[in-house]
Amino acid sequence: MTKYYTEEHEWISVAGKVATLGITDYAQAQLGDVVFVEVPTVGRKVKKGEETAVVESVKAASEVYSPITGTVVETNDPLADSPITVNEDPEGAGWFCRIEMSDPAELEVLMDEAAYKTFVEGL
């Protein structure tokens, strides 16, 4: 299981061809209390950089982009009733969906945990 990060504060955790998508602890802290999450439908094809989920705090809506191209194979449906999970466990139970990757080469441009940590410290 390898974890990758984006400059837009998404993470993906990759096991074989399947990547799990979420937002980072930094992102949830910036958002504040999450009150609504919209996950994609299973079977949807997403392109790298495409809006894949929506996470809304009391104040604002934010779009979550997929850092990789592929097909949604599973969604975290309990988030609909418990959006606060994104605040409580953003890099665990607060995941949005799992995507079967069609182009694993896209992973190469993503940051690893150390690089992301350095990136956040520079913000």
Added chain:
Amino acid sequence: MTTPVHADHDTHSAAAPLSTPLHDAHVALGARMVPFAGYLMPVQYEGILAEHAHCRTAAGLFDVSHMGQATLRGADHATVARALETLVPADIVGLEPGRQRYSQFLNEQGGILDDLMVHRLPGADGVLGLVVNAACKVADYAHMAARLPNGVLLDIHEERALLALQGPQAADVLVSLGADVAGWDFMDVGPASLAGIPVVLSRSGYTGEDGFEISVNADTVAGLWQILLRDPRVRPIGLGARDSLRLEGGLCLYGHDIDETTTPVEAGLLWSIQKRRREDGGFPGADVVRSQIAEGVARKRVGIRPDGRAPARDGAEIVDENGVAIGIVTSGGFGPTVGGPVAMGYVAAVQARPGTRVGLVVRGKALPAEIVSLPFVPARFYRAPK
């Protein structure tokens, strides 16, 4: 993830933001500071949901020092009140000493240039106090200065700070600091002393709760802030919860729910235009306002409850059951006390009846919703026994 926009549209982003006298106190409390109406303001401390709930159940302390405080001064009350009545539609002549009224500066079309509070202090004949919105204050002052008659002077009180203490325990907190306010009615105003610090209090606010606004010298506000926070019933509340509280309270936010294109009649603010002014006019846009009162309006501000959990934000289109556009959302978000999304907006008057089914267009889909009466959370203003 797109960067969440925490603050309101900042109309002064070109200039370096100003700070209130409590800036360092907010930072020390761990507030997240954001630009708002030309000022760096705390949007949240511990979190919007917790702050919102605290204000509804105990007492929430807000720094609203960015708002404009001014006084109009002249020979006597009638002189000053008549001058202000040429700019606003409320009955100011009839405002009793020790009372406050809500009104609006109107343009010649009856559109709202700003909304404001007007108060008459007891024992200061010929002086009216005004509190106006931060984003409009410079324009408001110029608007007044250009139109006031000789003998009525505008004083801008940059040396004053403004706090709000809101919630069911607010009055008890102020009583414990020595202010004899337990028997004050909603919208009563007067001088008081809090732990020895002179203040001007008004029993009013912007949350739908009982509470007070506290005008205090900028030099002494930091001390008063600390004294108020020492009370375990009091917690600091940021602009984020201020917005969710006022939205649940059905209260208008200038620049969103009311602006130069909306009249007080369309906005459902007719209650703030007293009988004499409706009959006699004499304020900007009086012809428009009076004809709207007589003949009705084409569109009205309404409350809207989405059926699902997705909030609809400012700017979302409102459609009828056939998908035809009938209006627009002007404020929307999550109502923590309601426990779901809430919104306000304008719809065609024929579709403004509570119970009307509508759709709110969010991310290209019309989410089912219903027109409802405002407020979403019943007001708990204190009404003194007569």
